[in-house]
Amino acid sequence: MNVPPSEKIGHGTPRLSINRWTCRTTGVQEFLEATASHGIDAVGLWRQDVAEVGLDALRRRVDDAGLRVSTLCRGGFLTASADADRAAALEDNRRAIDEATGLGAPTLVLVVGGVDRADKDIVGARARVTEAIAELAPYAEERGVTLSLEPLHPMFAADRAVLSTIDQALDMAEASGSPAAGVVVDTYHVWWDPYLPRAIQRAAEADRLFSYQVCDWNLPLAAEPLNSRGYMGDGYIDFPSITSMIRGAGYTGDIEVEIFHEDVWATPVDDALRIIAERFEQLVLPHA
């Protein structure tokens, strides 16, 4: 489908990328074809897709659909303290970096891991993440891939990510000494941050703003709070304001829609993509 963006069918939404998990109930081939058919240029893929299809085959399918890969999700889970667990996590992350390279994805998203309930040592867990990033970033740099540290909403600090803010991600990235470590700004996770404008500006000035992901914050929270991510416009997030901060910081990359919500997963993929493209054009694109 290698037609110029201006001639694409469907909604024609430059810079829009669809994260695979937004349509996780659709098979990967159907997802790629549906995305391309809506005139969307890029997708964020998951390592589960690589495991299912195979790296080379997945790359061919993406190329055949005329798509780019905006991110690979996800590496990370780097908080283990036992030597063997730590070595295994580092090795798994090197494989994830290799997969990002193989897919032509510019960046690998990292969810850094949570707290061990036995020791409750969040400070120690963060220190181990910082060390691991310093070890992995040169490996990524040599392969032309960046590491996008993902600050997760603080409600996931215990079980998923001891990394909660953009500033904290930048502290970790800068400690690596490598330009390949940076941050992904996901509206769901950071919209509440009182120092958001300053933190986004800092990320941009450090050349470490590697990805921008959008979805809304819906209430009430789902039983699995990860799945309260909604279509832009359905919740509380001010997309024009946050997107303007991202633009003001000079970010010109893809903008990935990453929604986890049972209702979205129950919606036929073409309908979901149509809604996403409409909301993107209303709330995000004019400010991007």
Next chain:
Amino acid sequence: MNVPPSEKIGHGTPRLSINRWTCRTTGVQEFLEATASHGIDAVGLWRQDVAEVGLDALRRRVDDAGLRVSTLCRGGFLTASADADRAAALEDNRRAIDEATGLGAPTLVLVVGGVDRADKDIVGARARVTEAIAELAPYAEERGVTLSLEPLHPMFAADRAVLSTIDQALDMAEASGSPAAGVVVDTYHVWWDPYLPRAIQRAAEADRLFSYQVCDWNLPLAAEPLNSRGYMGDGYIDFPSITSMIRGAGYTGDIEVEIFHEDVWATPVDDALRIIAERFEQLVLPHA
């Protein structure tokens, strides 16, 4: 029961205060008597108690039980933009300050309010809170009461509090120009903050650290996430470390146990207080 703390019956837990909502399924009189019978000196009360019993009668009951009131919960909800709503909120907060004075509570806890889903303007909501605090703080100061701004966990930013961190609370408090505006540090809400040591130190240096409240962060989150607050030791929070920060910052006031959890509410009050006193002596008191 005006006996010195060293001679009190029960567990003998100096500085321990029990927040009323921890035992909300117990009647207020029984709550006061049970607390005193465990050798505990202080309670945090709620405005619902004032409404139920009457201010003067409640003060007498507290005095008769030999207790002090460590905090009154809660004022706030200051984000409304309509003039009439705003005036009503300010007036309600003046009444709350009066009630704190009447109960001899040194501080009124404020939950500042959430975002209007219609405008999604979290920045504007915060500005209105800052203005309101500047208006209310002198009123409190004249009456010898402080205002404890409560940063709530960011998962409540949409519906309960656009104030999410200690630093942000201090910014608001300092903007008031009054020494009567400060912060309450509640472990449930701030334990995840990567800059917690620095923020607690800042609060202390500004003489604005007015209250310390403890409970644990339990998973999975309850359907109403407020009610995931557990007994200290049951979740992920490192009480020795956070309490040491509070001590290092020079805080010598009451430490209030504020647990919201269906299991605790279903436990007979004497059993709940016994567990609380034990956990407090194990995890908090040695570091306080």
